[in-house]
Amino acid sequence: MRFPDVPTFRGFQAPGRFEGEVRDLEVVQGEVPRDLNGAFYRVGPDPQYPPLLGNDIPLNGDGMVSRFHFEDGRVDFRTRWVRTPKFLAERAAGRPLFGAYRNPFTDDPSAGGISRGTANTNILWHGGRMLALKEDSHPVEIDPITLETIGPWDYDGALTSATATAHPKVDAATGTLIFFGYAARGETTPDIAYYEADANGHIVFERWLQAPYSSMVHDFAVTEHHIVFPIVPLVSDLQRLKDGGPHFAWDPSKPVYLGVLPRRDPEAPVRWFVGDPRFASHTMNAFEENGRIHLDMSVGDSVVFPFFPEINGAPFDPEAAVPYLSRFTLDTTKPTDDFTQTRLSDVAGEFPRINEAYATRDYRFGYLSMQSGIPDPTMPGSYTGMRFDLIGRVDHRTGALASHYVGDASATQEPMFVPRSGATSEGEGYVIALINRYASMHSDLLILDAENVDGEPVATLTLPLRLRNGLHGTWLDSGQLADHEASRTDRPEQASS
């Protein structure tokens, strides 16, 4: 049981691996608003065992879910691993069985046939279920109160894809869940399966399509009437996997495609808009306007992940990798297949979030992690060489950026927007973010007034421990939690161990 002495597993990124709770977190600044009641969930990779192959990329750890439960000005913290089939198999064996990130050819023979999913990327609440998501596998249901694992969830057999994205969208008007799986017929296949599930969580629409090439389709975009699949040239290849190579490589010879299709239309052809190669990862939001589709994403000139190599051996370019919030606009009323890209901020940023009540519709405000300085690949505790020292709010109406500096030797994780109870406007609410404190090696939970992001924080809570970088999360308000509590008596027994 020894992790390799590399930055991925040392310093702030040293494996966490603890499960448990802290009741009533200390509030070191301000006061927790009494109108903020519910729970903030986030998940991130936290390896149960050292890498089977001696080293690993930071995205491959087992999903560790953290829950911050807010009630009447107090916050309780709990953290627990998702008991994925992989996690349970490795715990039973007492050692790692699964090899490289999304490369089953590197596994121990005893791992054959067991899902490789780590459930480490996002948390979804939909249809009365809390799901931990990883784009290479099926969701895993967890209990939103105890964080105990219920088990993999395939929508009562209706999830025919081998995979499901970690970035589904909920149509704000209907409660419909729109999601997809890529590599849907198995790793490196170009197949994409697109689903819609009604507000009760039943899949009501399914359609399959093929991407122009096999690549990471980490996120996508949904508007009132359309769905858009961004295909960026972070390509996958079965032979490379068989040769023991990395799952993804950056191929700047390939164009970017934005595949557009009308929602819930089983027949309409996919329309592929084409542009120069570039990298885009997370969607802030998308909406349509008179036949045009606006798609706001963090976009870089090149791939943001240093651990996925350039296919021709060129070195990682940290400058070109820097992502900026940008707007793709494509016009479905015109016959040409081009699209435009407009930079929305000159401050580098990623992990974009919105008021989810405005998802798929025109919106005004977005929130994201931003970086005031230049990228530094030696920066500790980062997947990318970036360190996000700002929490930003962009106002698409005015173009204004408000930002909050999270402190020296500090970085923010994904900022979460939480609407204020009874809010009457889009921007009214709080921004919640975990802050890495590198000097004191602990985490804080920061609460900002979303309409006053650059002001004094509403509250700062401190954790007596360090939560390594997570990925994404969600918020459940106290009403949703109460509904769940009322309904959970008839749920199946939870997975043990």
Place this chain on the structure above:
Amino acid sequence: MRFPDVPTFRGFQAPGRFEGEVRDLEVVQGEVPRDLNGAFYRVGPDPQYPPLLGNDIPLNGDGMVSRFHFEDGRVDFRTRWVRTPKFLAERAAGRPLFGAYRNPFTDDPSAGGISRGTANTNILWHGGRMLALKEDSHPVEIDPITLETIGPWDYDGALTSATATAHPKVDAATGTLIFFGYAARGETTPDIAYYEADANGHIVFERWLQAPYSSMVHDFAVTEHHIVFPIVPLVSDLQRLKDGGPHFAWDPSKPVYLGVLPRRDPEAPVRWFVGDPRFASHTMNAFEENGRIHLDMSVGDSVVFPFFPEINGAPFDPEAAVPYLSRFTLDTTKPTDDFTQTRLSDVAGEFPRINEAYATRDYRFGYLSMQSGIPDPTMPGSYTGMRFDLIGRVDHRTGALASHYVGDASATQEPMFVPRSGATSEGEGYVIALINRYASMHSDLLILDAENVDGEPVATLTLPLRLRNGLHGTWLDSGQLADHEASRTDRPEQASS
């Protein structure tokens, strides 16, 4: 919920307050010996709530028990607060109810009648029970596997004293437990109740006596035929408590008394040996030799605790406070009431431990936390201004000291001796200690070969979190744990919350 910005509650001593586990601790150096099977328990103060009065001394936190379970070269970590009556009352109230250390006159009125014990000082395994101990109250039984609290334990009503020491002794030859309570008729009373309990945990002897003055009687000494109560002038006074003052004060006008009485003799007068004032806290061991009693303790010229003031207002003297392992020898065959003190090491040291199979008998080896440098009252993470950067082994036969430097910006907590399975000599075994790493703000668990303390460690395990300074602990071997496991089905339900 905010702790005061003082060193007692900040930096490495920031409240821990988490409960949970880490399975299969990472081994960053060496290998965990496969013949080291059992569990290491330790306890220390970790406040559930900030001090009611705005500040507090470090000894007053709620008892947090940690367990390191060793099996076949793997170590699992678990930590959990003892659910004392105080803890449960404060959790139910959601706020602190108890005021200053051992001063009930400073409590919230709603705390009246509830035991103030924090169970934060030591862990005892005897008679099939694991007890968390604090010298101002009754023991609290906990489950040695889950660490869940069973409840206060009064020896089936036979514990007539209001208190029980945190430093009981087990007669190595008979398995008898020898213990006492001081302030046995209530805080600041000079009464001492002395008990012996047989190997099954039944109290079989009780005797009451009075100390020459009321003071902290933190530890004592037991030999084959005698018991010795060291009375040092860290005095208590009821009126000071009523005036809101500290429980203890240092009164260098008072002599030290060593009260000797034969074991299990209900009549024999206590013989008080007298000496100049000095401070002595923890006993390493004691034994008798032709009517002479040798009592090895850490002894300083003055009180080691900066937070218990000199009674006449003199400032704390860090130099005079430095404790050195010293031997008191008193001769019961002579009519004079004097005793001698011999320094056993010129290196400052505290938290002495031995091979418990030699408790109350002549012995050769002792282990303790030691300090290579001069004391520095600004040292972080210390109760006393001392930082213990050495683990020492003293050899009483040769006088030799072997020591292990635990690293820069590091300190050791109490070192625990664990005999090697099947050992045939006193010194054969391991020394286990938690190490504070101040630069990286985490804890390591160090395993040394007890016969090669100054050599390369046998293993270093790393924790992904910081365990604030604990006090004392114990070791249960795997046989004791298995016996307990076999017998626990018929135990009462555990306390909840």
